[in-house]
Amino acid sequence: xxxxxxxxxxxxxxxxxxxxxxxxxxxxxxxxxxxxxxxxxxxxxxxxxxxxxxxxxxxxxxxxxxxxxxxxxxxxxxxxxxxxxxxxxxxxxxxxxxxxxxxxxxxxxxxxxxxxxxxxxxxxxxxxxxxxxxxxxxxxxxxxxxxxxxxxxxxxxxxxxxxxxxxxxxxxxxxxxxxxxxxxxxxxxxxxxxxxxxxxxxxxxxxxxxxxxxxxxxxxxxxxxxxxxxxxxxxxxxxxxxxxxxxxxxxxxxxxxxxxxxxxxxxxxxxxxxxxxxxxxxxxxxxxxxxxxxxxxxxxxxxxxxx
Amino acid sequence: xxxxxxxxxxxxxxxxxxxxxxxxxxxxxxxxxxxxxxxxxxxxxxxxxxxxxxxxxxxxxxxxxxxxxxxxxxxxxxxxxxxxxxxxxxxxxxxxxxxxxxxxxxxxxxxxxxxxxxxxxxxxxxxxxxxxxxxxxxxxxxxxxxxxxxxxxxxxxxxxxxxxxxxxxxxxxxxxxxxxxxxxxxxxxxxxxxxxxxxxxxxxxxxxxxxxxxxxxxxxxxxxxxxxxxxxxxxxxxxxxxxxxxxxxxxxxxxxxxxxxxxxxxxxxxxxxxxx
Numbered sequence: 001x002x003x004x005x006x007x008x009x010x011x012x013x014x015x016x017x018x019x020x021x022x023x024x025x026x027x028x029x030x031x032x033x034x035x036x037x038x039x040x041x042x043x044x045x046x047x048x049x050x051x052x053x054x055x056x057x058x059x060x061x062x063x064x065x066x067x068x069x070x071x072x073x074x075x076x077x078x079x080x081x082x083x084x085x086x087x088x089x090x091x092x093x094x095x096x097x098x099x100x101x102x103x104x105x106x107x108x109x110x111x112x113x114x115x116x117x118x119x120x121x122x123x124x125x126x127x128x129x130x131x132x133x134x135x136x137x138x139x140x141x142x143x144x145x146x147x148x149x150x151x152x153x154x155x156x157x158x159x160x161x162x163x164x165x166x167x168x169x170x171x172x173x174x175x176x177x178x179x180x181x182x183x184x185x186x187x188x189x190x191x192x193x194x195x196x197x198x199x200x201x202x203x204x205x206x207x208x209x210x211x212x213x214x215x216x217x218x219x220x221x222x223x224x225x226x227x228x229x230x231x232x233x234x235x236x237x238x239x240x241x242x243x244x245x246x247x248x249x250x251x252x253x254x255x256x257x258x259x260x261x262x263x264x265x266x267x268x269x270x271x272x273x274x275x276x277x278x279x280x281x282x283x284x285x286x287x288x289x290x291x292x293x294x295x296x297x298x299x300x301x302x303x304x305x306x307x
Numbered sequence: 308x309x310x311x312x313x314x315x316x317x318x319x320x321x322x323x324x325x326x327x328x329x330x331x332x333x334x335x336x337x338x339x340x341x342x343x344x345x346x347x348x349x350x351x352x353x354x355x356x357x358x359x360x361x362x363x364x365x366x367x368x369x370x371x372x373x374x375x376x377x378x379x380x381x382x383x384x385x386x387x388x389x390x391x392x393x394x395x396x397x398x399x400x401x402x403x404x405x406x407x408x409x410x411x412x413x414x415x416x417x418x419x420x421x422x423x424x425x426x427x428x429x430x431x432x433x434x435x436x437x438x439x440x441x442x443x444x445x446x447x448x449x450x451x452x453x454x455x456x457x458x459x460x461x462x463x464x465x466x467x468x469x470x471x472x473x474x475x476x477x478x479x480x481x482x483x484x485x486x487x488x489x490x491x492x493x494x495x496x497x498x499x500x501x502x503x504x505x506x507x508x509x510x511x512x513x514x515x516x517x518x519x520x521x522x523x524x525x526x527x528x529x530x531x532x533x534x535x536x537x538x539x540x541x542x543x544x545x546x547x548x549x550x551x552x553x554x555x556x557x558x559x560x561x562x563x564x565x566x567x568x569x570x571x572x573x574x575x576x577x578x579x580x581x582x583x
Contacts (some may be wrong), residue, residue: 091420098416
């Protein structure tokens with residue numbers, strides 16, 4: 001866990017609940033955790049787990065049914081102006097205002113936050129996000145990837161200490177992903193807190209120091225990334241087969257076409273698994289034994305956690 | 308490069324909150340106001356020139372066909388009478404169109420999120436949207452007056468009535484546009500609001516006739532229409548005569564503005580249909 005500090009957490013979720021349809025649908029069911037200043041935190045979970053709802057509550061787009069959320073010590077409802085000033089949010093949807101150019105968009109966004117004469121910083125953002133030659137282009141003329149970069153620039157234009165990225169790399173090309181992550185990682189090194197939701201688990205594994213996993217509106221795992229990887233099944237058996245798997249292995253295997261992946265906690269479990277396959281007469285090819293990755297941990301936790 | 312800024316906390320929390328509110332209300336509202344004005348100005352052919360042309364068409368057609376047939380006030384010709392009515396009708400319809408279309412477009416395209424993420428207060432939203440609506444109303448009204456005044460100069464009896472009714476009327480309609488923009492979830496609903504409420508109320512407010520020419524029953528009905536008072540009071544500024552006292556009209560328009568503006572502000576405070 002991050003070292004305790006006298007300053008308030010960058011983000012504090014306190015028993016956050018959000019229900020719809022008179023309480024019938026629980027989007028968030030008592031979420032509590034803190035993110036410390038300077039952390040790079042990953043929020044993972046399957047579709048519908050409540051990630052975007054939680055971020056919407058944090059950003060003031062949605063009101064929690066109960067519970068509290070604070071950004072740098074500022075309550076997002078009672079002290080919303082200070083909370084929102086401390087927060088830069090990159091929304092999931094690729095939205096833009098078709099009336100304005102890239103530079104106008106950024107100047108306007110900056111003005112909303114009371115930051116005037118911000119052109120030097122805007123130039124720096126444009127340069128770092130590869131948008132310098134698009135400054136005068138209308139938003140309508142930009143490709144999807146370029147629009148995504150503008151969304152990131154808009155979130156950072158008022159220099160927030162806390163940056164929230166809601167699936168920023170969904171559907172973007174490899175080049176933008178690299179540019180974006182280098183940039184965000186640099187901001188994090190400079191002291192900024194980053195909260196990231198993503199479906200790309202290899203990204204979360206590479207970038208996030210700590211990870212929280214949401215399922216059906218509840219936190220089902222919360223730990224340092226290295227601890228999560230060490231604490232669960234750490235070995236992965238990977239092989240190809242055309243035959244039906246024995247029931248005990250089929251229940252915990254991840255099958256993609258001919259490729260089968262099965263996790264094991266230790267060498268003994270590897271032997272047992274191979275023994276079962278042999279006993280069942282399942283012919284296997286291209287057997288590999290390696291370290292489990294975050295995707296395996298994620299699946300194990302999601303399959304094990306009560307909904 | 309660094310985003311770093313000293314963490315907040317040097318001031319007491321209360322002083323910080325007051326400071327934040329003060330800065331954001333004025334500076335942020337000014338930015339939103341400017342953006343809203345730019346938004347219509349960038350498409351001025353559609354938002355300013357087109358309504359001016361429409362009003363001129365009304366003047367040419369109605370003025371030409373009715374000049375010798377309709378008698379309104381003793382000293383005022385029909386074309387003269389028509390000009391202030393058309394100016395005010397354009398002011399009102401365009402003030403409504405500005406705030407309502409901006410909000411519904413932002414809601415439907417999703418870019419309202421950029422505004423929802425900011426520290427801007429509900430009052431800042433209100434001042435900016437209604438302020439820009441007033442500017443659009445004034446721009447179109449001035450355009451209509453400038454083009455039509457050559458056909459039959461209506462004279463100017465009291466500029467203060469003209470200004471008071473223009474600004475209050477545009478403010479009222481800008482506020483109503485805000486409410487419609489918050490309420491409507493699709494363009495069809497907005498079109499219904501505009502065509503089934505705003506349009507009939509402006510057309511039946513005495514733009515094209517003096518309500519004194521109507522049968523008693525319809526005169527009574529006209530007096531229930533707040534648009535009637537806006538047009539009648541505005542016209543008073545040009546001719547020095549009106550169907551009812553301009554003070555009564557001003558009071559009714561002011562009360563309507565406070566009521567509609569108050570409702571718009573309270574909907575913004577509740578985050579009605581914009582914050583779930």
